[in-house]
Amino acid sequence: MFKFILKGILRDRSRSLLPIIIITIGVTLTVLLSGYLRGVMGDLTDQNARFQTGHVKVVTKAYRENMDQLPLDLAILGVDSLQAALEQAYPSLQWVERTNFGGLIDVPDENGETKGQGPAAGMAVQLFDQSSGEIERMNILASLVSGTVPTNPGEAIIAAEFAEKLDVKIGDEVTYVGSTMNGSMSFKGFVVTGLIRFGTASLDKGAIIIDISDAQNMLDMYDGSTEILGYLDDAVYVDEKATDTADDFNQKTNQEDEYAPVMLTLKEQNNLASYLDMVDVYSGLFVGIFVFAMSLVLWNTGLLGGLRRYQEFGIRLALGESKGQIYSRMVLEAIIIGAIGSLIGTAIGLALTFYLQYNGIDISGMVDGGTMMMPSIIRAKYTPNLLYLGFIPGLFAMVIGTMLSGIGIYKRQTAVLFKELEV
Known part of the structure; x- marks a missing residue:
């Protein structure tokens, strides 16, 4: 039939x-x-996971409530010991330190006078630690328009669009002007080693990327960072695994201490849920x-x-x-x-x-x-x-x-x- x-x-x-x-x-x-x-x-x-949220993110309880303001004074202290504890408790995730900060980039001319300024969105990552995988995770090498990744303290990458606006070239020195974790003024000079374009408007307008050690010195944040990000081994976000990890960690956290670390999943950030x-x-x-x-x-x-x-x-x-x-x-x-x-x-x-x-x-x-x-x-x-x-x-x-x-x-x-x- x-x-x-x-x-x-x-x-x-x-x-x-x-x-x-x-x-x-x-x-x-x-x-x-x-x-x-x-x-x-x-x-x-x-x-969002690669640049901002991670699959899970550890911040202080007070920082979580004011996360959009990037409050440096509410950052995690003793971050190295906390990261070691996370690696031991949750070995299926890779843990990295990140610090987000904002400030002003000043570009001097040959006489030391300001020839251009612009607001910058700073990101400090573990560039010098090859085992962190941050360069590959953030696709920095493929996104470089010119130049190289910083290998020494005092070096930085800035967004190509931002560099064009300020007339900055490879090898030029720029000065970061901002505030430290303690509220005092911070001035730090960086040599531009690379220009980068991520293809994301929010990053390409004014990003500056430095190593986490430079940020700790510049911001008086010794052994500290604003956040610790965790990534699942297969680099794919699985909400069930992330939620189980966050729930387990938060159950062990002192909820009364506003500076105690808490863990957030990707879905709990940036309205991604x-x-x-x-x-x-x-x-x-x-x-x-x-x-x-x-x-x-x-x-x-x-x-x-x-x-x-x-x-x-x-x-x-x-x-x-x-x-x-x-x-x-x-x-x-x-x-x-x-x-x-x-x-x-x-x-x-x-x-x-x-x-x-x-x-x-x-x-x-x-x-x-x-x-x-x-x-x-x-x-x-x-x-x-x-x-x-x-x-x-x-x-x-x-x-x-x-x-x-x-x-x-x-x-x-x-x-x-x-x-x-x-x-």
Whole structure:
């Protein structure tokens, strides 16, 4: 029976071509949009984890409540011993020290007079410690426009766009002007060894990157840092693992001490929880919309096809075929058509997903001036569930549409057939 129905579908294109085209378009859009959403949210999560949040972050309780202000006076002290304790308690994560600070970058001319100034967003990372993996994690080497990574104290990398604005070149000296952990003024000179472009507006406008040891000296933050970031070994954020780790750590923390360390997961920072939950909601929403919309279209297509096959159904009833058999074979025919359209649509959708995954869409003009941490090139991402996701709307819509339109079979009266044939 399956072979017989398949031959009928292939030979009579008038009853299968339009439904297959409709299903193909719907499945293609479902797969493409799902892959696109996964890619955008995956890049957003990865970008935030590498530069700001980590998979988990340890800060003091007081610092957490004022995190947006980057309060240096609420930083972690005794950070080396705390990091060692974290490495021993949670060896499945890699722990690194980070210090975020803000200030003013002053660029002197040949006479020592100021020729340019600009606000800077400073980031101190473990550049000199190769085992920390910070250079690779932050993709510093690949993002360098020119120059090299600092290897000696008193050296820094600044954003290429920022350097162009201040007319700074490799080898020039710039002066950081800001406040220390204790509230006093801090002046520190740095030699620019590299210009960098991350492709993120919030970083490229005024970033300066130095080693953590320089920041500790400059900010009077000896054996201290604003935060300790933890990264899972496979470099992929898994909320269950991060939450379990944070809950275990926080249970051991003295909640009464405002300077006691607390651990936050990625989802608890930068409002990322709503964005991550949005992926699952929108993916399900897209599938539901396409199932509903395609069901309506295929219902109407089935009604039109049913009118064309009205006489066929009558003859089949006259030959002794029951209404239930005709209806069940129509449903089987719909499943086959749905499977064909879903296969074609999935193949096209995956091809477009892979294209966007490797090429991406440049949205740098849209995020220019924004402060949110997000990539300037958004890409789709292939995930295994895309192999079957398209079959949900493809098969359901076709079957539901056929079942609705096929109800007319039960209204067909064999006695009327002879009058129709006489006409």
